[in-house]
Amino acid sequence: MSGAHKLKMLVVEDDPFLIKFYKAKLEKRNFVVFCSPDGGRALSVAQEEKPDLVLLDIGLPGKSGFDVLKELKAHAETREIPVFLVTKSAEERDRKKGEELGAEEYIVKMEASFNDMMQRITEYFETSPAKKQD
């Protein structure tokens, strides 16, 4: 994740502090960050900005994270964008549902620090170089 190309990240999170915290941390890591506090706006931002990765909370007001994931994976123009679900839920059924809907990763907020999450992101791009080159 080095070089001149800045990766674009879309953060979908309704916690008003956490979304700002992600943005500040990710910008320090040289990402271009777009934020959405709800699912509806997330879909339009994803279509407009074509981020390299989406960090998606599940428990969102209105459209849930699962709904957003389903729609992202249903549209040809957003289907290839990797989605990391970042959630409070450690329930196995939610993890399974995320996997079935096409999420690339499932991260439990209570179990992973920011650096743990960054490591998963780095590993993802290192093992999926084609996605980074888009």
Next chain:
Amino acid sequence: MATYTKQDILRFLKEQSFMTLATVSPDGAPHVVVLLYAVDDDLSIYFMTHEDSRKAANLSASNTVSLVVWEHKKMSVQIEGTAEAITDEQKKDAVLGALAEAGAKREDFWPPIFRIRGGAYAVFRIKPNRIRCLDLAGDHMNEYHTPFTDLDISV
């Protein structure tokens, strides 16, 4: 012995991210916590907590607080003041942004507040009425010189 100015103290407080904050319970018991904070140019201190937290309950009974921010071999700043809840949504949002920036300065800091369930966020501003600073930078403390700077906050 260093005598610190308002600007020295402000610079130090902006470099740091965490404070130790004491509130008082309705029955007079002290309650001390370590918290993320942000500071503005007037030396007002901002912090967030959950609405259902013990410190929020304490502050609704008594808004008198005392806090310290320190770094070994540098400085210790003691502040006494009063805390007021910020209810204006726009201001609250700006404070959350400042707190996020303060937390993001620290590598691998992952705020414990994400792991604590306690309702919506409450945001407070502490208006200092006393600021006292201790020089920890050198080995020059002695019985003839006070190591403290009492900042005149009226200017």
